[in-house]
Each structure stands twice: as structure tokens, then as C-alpha cells.
Amino acid sequence: MNVLDELLPPGNGRQVFYCQPIGRVAGPAAAELIADGQALPLAGGPGAFMAIKLAVRRLDGTIAARSLRLDAVAGWAAARPDAGPRIIAALERISAPRRAWAGLALPAVMGVVNVTPDSFSDGGDRYDPAAAVDAALAMAAAGAAIVDVGGESTRPGAAPVDETEELRRVLPVVGRLAAAGVRVSIDTRHARVMREALAAGAILVNDVTALAGDPEAPSALGAAGAPAVLMHIQGEPRTMQADPRYRSALHDVYDHLAGRLAALEELGMPADRFAVDPGIGFGKTVAHNLAILRGLSLYLQLGVPLLVGLSRKGFIGRLAGGGAARDRLGGSLAGALWALERGASILRVHDVAETVQAIALWRAMAGDGPAGETPV
Incomplete structure (x- = not known):
């Protein structure tokens, strides 16, 4: 069983998880890594992230977490139809551009x-x-x-x-x-x-x-x-x-x-x-x-x-x-x-x-x- 399966065991696909982007990169390197598929934009950029810290809350309330590269997460998500789409959706929310809100251009x-x-x-x-x-x-x-x-x-x-x-x-x-x-x-x-x-x-x-x-x-x-x-x-x-x-x-x-x-x-x-x-x-x-x-x-x-x-x-x-x-x-x-x-x-x-x-x-x-x- 790999690390992700240990955190989100098969059959527990609805378990609450926390997806924190880490491995932040900035400047021209961020754009290059995004173009190469090695990173995702953080809130639309200009920065990017190359990994996530995936965490779950155990029944006793404590948090278990592991840090993982994005490529490892993508491969796992494709093989886990129960939990994978939720992880991918979370990554999409994290990387989505800041759009105008309440009449304000963001940031x-x-x-x-x-x-x-x-x-x-x-x-x-x-x-x-x-x-x-x-x-x-x-x-x-x-x-x-x-x-x-x-x-x-x-x-x-x-x-x-x-x-x-x-x-x-x-x-x-x-x-x-x-x-x-x-x-x-x-x-x-x-x-x-x-x-x-x-x-x-x-x-x-x-x-x-x-x-x-x-x-x-x-x-x-x-x-x-x-x-x-x-x-x-x-x-x-x-x-x-x-x-x-x-x-x-x-x-x-x-x-x-x-x-x-x-x-x-x-x-x-x-x-x-x-x-x-x-x-x-x-x-x-x-x-x-x-x-x-x-x-x-x-x-x-x-x-x-x-x-x-x-x-x-x-x-x-x-x-x-x-x-x-x-x-x-x-x-x-x-x-x-x-x-x-x-x-x-x-x-x-x-x-x-x-x-x-x-x-x-x-x-x-x-x-x-x-x-x-x-x-x-």
C-alpha cells in the first residue's frame, strides 16, 4: 500500500482531507515549471507549487500528513475513482486564478x-x-x-x-x-x-x-x-x-x-x-x-x-x-x-x-x- 492509500484507504474516499500546496517557486522558474507540467500555478500565479502536503484527520482528532510531489498525486488519483476526483478538484481550486469578487479586481x-x-x-x-x-x-x-x-x-x-x-x-x-x-x-x-x-x-x-x-x-x-x-x-x-x-x-x-x-x-x-x-x-x-x-x-x-x-x-x-x-x-x-x-x-x-x-x-x-x- 502506498503513502496515499495509507492516508485515504480504499473505501474511505469520502474522508475529509486537507490539501496544502508546498514546494513553492517564483519568478521565471515558475512559468517554466508550469509549462513543463512539473508545477501548478498558485491562485493563478505568478508563483507556483510543485508538491502538496496531504493531511487527514483521524478519528481521535489528530492529523496525519505526508508531503508528495504532484506527479505522484496525479498517478494515484487516476487509479482511485473514489477519492482521486476530489483531490484533483481540490488542486484545481488551489490553482485557479483570482477572479474579480464583489466588484474588486484581485489581489x-x-x-x-x-x-x-x-x-x-x-x-x-x-x-x-x-x-x-x-x-x-x-x-x-x-x-x-x-x-x-x-x-x-x-x-x-x-x-x-x-x-x-x-x-x-x-x-x-x-x-x-x-x-x-x-x-x-x-x-x-x-x-x-x-x-x-x-x-x-x-x-x-x-x-x-x-x-x-x-x-x-x-x-x-x-x-x-x-x-x-x-x-x-x-x-x-x-x-x-x-x-x-x-x-x-x-x-x-x-x-x-x-x-x-x-x-x-x-x-x-x-x-x-x-x-x-x-x-x-x-x-x-x-x-x-x-x-x-x-x-x-x-x-x-x-x-x-x-x-x-x-x-x-x-x-x-x-x-x-x-x-x-x-x-x-x-x-x-x-x-x-x-x-x-x-x-x-x-x-x-x-x-x-x-x-x-x-x-x-x-x-x-x-x-x-x-x-x-x-x-x-
């Missing part, structure tokens, strides 16, 4: 606009609606394809905000930005806020609870016909960092997001309406965050755009210094490029101009379009 930068007095990153600098609008307009001018407006802090330990207060904070900002032609995402976990913000001109919802925190959220989104970002969180903001635990953070988060996509599809909302976000820092230790980021390309198997928001997060300071959130730009840019190289479609950031510049250089060096091309 895209999402700017963060917190209309709050207590957000971890800006300390209430944009609590005044006029200041929030000015900041969002500057982000759009700097290259943000969309700005994410939120009126409730979800930093660790944050208390919930009354929906009426949340609406008072965000609606003037959403309305003015939409009138100015800026694409707006509403960052909320409350159905009422979703409804009113979408009516005021927001084009998508970004929900830290993946539309599970408010029982009316799926119907609110469905009635508006809007797309949404589904984020993973363990617990809720007040308590999420108390003692987060996982059997395998990378795979547990994947299972949660896959489950939310399936549940929403049962409600009549197809997966192509959604993007997913593994929720860096939301109910996760530094070790959990690193495990997710190291295996980030696994989430491409879900077949929907991948959003990553690690900008200014506390784990950067714990790993590399920078006590204040504003002092974590270097780590934020490193994380952003790491995510892009592993197939992320949307980067949610506080420092838009710096991120856009970093992406432009990364794309030029990766051979993704002519130097000087607008990156996002």
Missing part, C-alpha cells in the same frame, strides 16, 4: 477605518466622522480598492457596543464615502447594522463571526444580495484571548470556515458570494497565528477569495518588538507579502500607501506584469 488592498474610541490600532483617531471620512478618502487615493468601516472595536477584551450607537458612528461615514464613489465594506456582526449600512451604500459585509453571531445576519445579507467576508473567531472579543485551544489551529479553522460556507449554501447563498478570513489574533495565541500563517495556502482549497488581516496585530510585537501598534509597520509589511505569496486575495491593512508600494515591488520582482503597473 486588492482593504483599508481599515475604525470609527471607535477604543480600537487597538489607532486609539480613536477616527472616532470623529469627518476624520474617518478624510482618512478613508486618503486610503482610496493611496490605492485601497475598498475601505472597511467599523463602529465596534473587536480588540481583545473589548465590550459590545449597542447597535444604535454603532449605527450612529458608521452611517454618516458610509453614506459620505459611498456618495464620493469609494467602495465601502461594513465591519459588523449585527444584522441591523448590516441592513442599514448596505442601504446607505456599503457593498459588502465583513463579519468577525462568519454570519453566526446574530441569527438574523444570514437573512439580512440574503435580502440585500450582498457578498460577505466570513472570519473565524474562537469565543467572543471580551474573552477570546483568555485560553484559546485547538487540536490543530490550521485545520480546525479550515473546518470551521468550510462548515460556514456549507451552512450558508444550504440557506441558498452560494460559496462564490463569500471570501474567508482565518482571523489572525482572534482567539489565537502567537503559536496558533504562526501555524495558520505557515499553512495559509491550505485555505485556497475552499475555492473562494482569501482575506488576511494581520496589520499591526499584537503577535508582531511579541515576535519582533514594537510595543505600540503604530510601531509594527515592518512586521505588517512582511506578513502582507508572505500572505500574498501564499495566495491571499485581499489584504486588510492600516498603512495603505506603504502596503501598495510593497506590493508593487513584489509584483515587479515576481514578474507579474510590467514594472510600474498599478498593483491593486
Whole structure:
């Protein structure tokens, strides 16, 4: 019995598996290897991958995994009609190009606009609606394809905000930005806020609870016909960092997001309406965050755009210094490029101009379009 048959024994073709692309190559070599059939594009390129780490979850919840070259996987898939087509379909989702989503050409930068007095990153600098609008307009001018407006802090330990207060904070900002032609995402976990913000001109919802925190959220989104970002969180903001635990953070988060996509599809909302976000820092230790980021390309198997928001997060300071959130730009840019190289479609950031510049250089060096091309 070969390695693949040991992981997915004949007769167990419906077993849950995880297909993480590895053996990443970049630059001109990637195109050559793809042309020779030795590699597949990662999220359409410019990078590629030559192997996968195939994993399955055992009955006791532990993960078994092996790394395999693509040619070995292809030969095995042809001989296993029970499981082979599912592996091939997963590889096709992983290698598929990033297509436009929610009116955004991908990859895209999402700017963060917190209309709050207590957000971890800006300390209430944009609590005044006029200041929030000015900041969002500057982000759009700097290259943000969309700005994410939120009126409730979800930093660790944050208390919930009354929906009426949340609406008072965000609606003037959403309305003015939409009138100015800026694409707006509403960052909320409350159905009422979703409804009113979408009516005021927001084009998508970004929900830290993946539309599970408010029982009316799926119907609110469905009635508006809007797309949404589904984020993973363990617990809720007040308590999420108390003692987060996982059997395998990378795979547990994947299972949660896959489950939310399936549940929403049962409600009549197809997966192509959604993007997913593994929720860096939301109910996760530094070790959990690193495990997710190291295996980030696994989430491409879900077949929907991948959003990553690690900008200014506390784990950067714990790993590399920078006590204040504003002092974590270097780590934020490193994380952003790491995510892009592993197939992320949307980067949610506080420092838009710096991120856009970093992406432009990364794309030029990766051979993704002519130097000087607008990156996002």
C-alpha cells in the first residue's frame, strides 16, 4: 500500500482531507515549471507549487500528513475513482486564478477605518466622522480598492457596543464615502447594522463571526444580495484571548470556515458570494497565528477569495518588538507579502500607501506584469 492509500484507504474516499500546496517557486522558474507540467500555478500565479502536503484527520482528532510531489498525486488519483476526483478538484481550486469578487479586481488592498474610541490600532483617531471620512478618502487615493468601516472595536477584551450607537458612528461615514464613489465594506456582526449600512451604500459585509453571531445576519445579507467576508473567531472579543485551544489551529479553522460556507449554501447563498478570513489574533495565541500563517495556502482549497488581516496585530510585537501598534509597520509589511505569496486575495491593512508600494515591488520582482503597473 502506498503513502496515499495509507492516508485515504480504499473505501474511505469520502474522508475529509486537507490539501496544502508546498514546494513553492517564483519568478521565471515558475512559468517554466508550469509549462513543463512539473508545477501548478498558485491562485493563478505568478508563483507556483510543485508538491502538496496531504493531511487527514483521524478519528481521535489528530492529523496525519505526508508531503508528495504532484506527479505522484496525479498517478494515484487516476487509479482511485473514489477519492482521486476530489483531490484533483481540490488542486484545481488551489490553482485557479483570482477572479474579480464583489466588484474588486484581485489581489486588492482593504483599508481599515475604525470609527471607535477604543480600537487597538489607532486609539480613536477616527472616532470623529469627518476624520474617518478624510482618512478613508486618503486610503482610496493611496490605492485601497475598498475601505472597511467599523463602529465596534473587536480588540481583545473589548465590550459590545449597542447597535444604535454603532449605527450612529458608521452611517454618516458610509453614506459620505459611498456618495464620493469609494467602495465601502461594513465591519459588523449585527444584522441591523448590516441592513442599514448596505442601504446607505456599503457593498459588502465583513463579519468577525462568519454570519453566526446574530441569527438574523444570514437573512439580512440574503435580502440585500450582498457578498460577505466570513472570519473565524474562537469565543467572543471580551474573552477570546483568555485560553484559546485547538487540536490543530490550521485545520480546525479550515473546518470551521468550510462548515460556514456549507451552512450558508444550504440557506441558498452560494460559496462564490463569500471570501474567508482565518482571523489572525482572534482567539489565537502567537503559536496558533504562526501555524495558520505557515499553512495559509491550505485555505485556497475552499475555492473562494482569501482575506488576511494581520496589520499591526499584537503577535508582531511579541515576535519582533514594537510595543505600540503604530510601531509594527515592518512586521505588517512582511506578513502582507508572505500572505500574498501564499495566495491571499485581499489584504486588510492600516498603512495603505506603504502596503501598495510593497506590493508593487513584489509584483515587479515576481514578474507579474510590467514594472510600474498599478498593483491593486
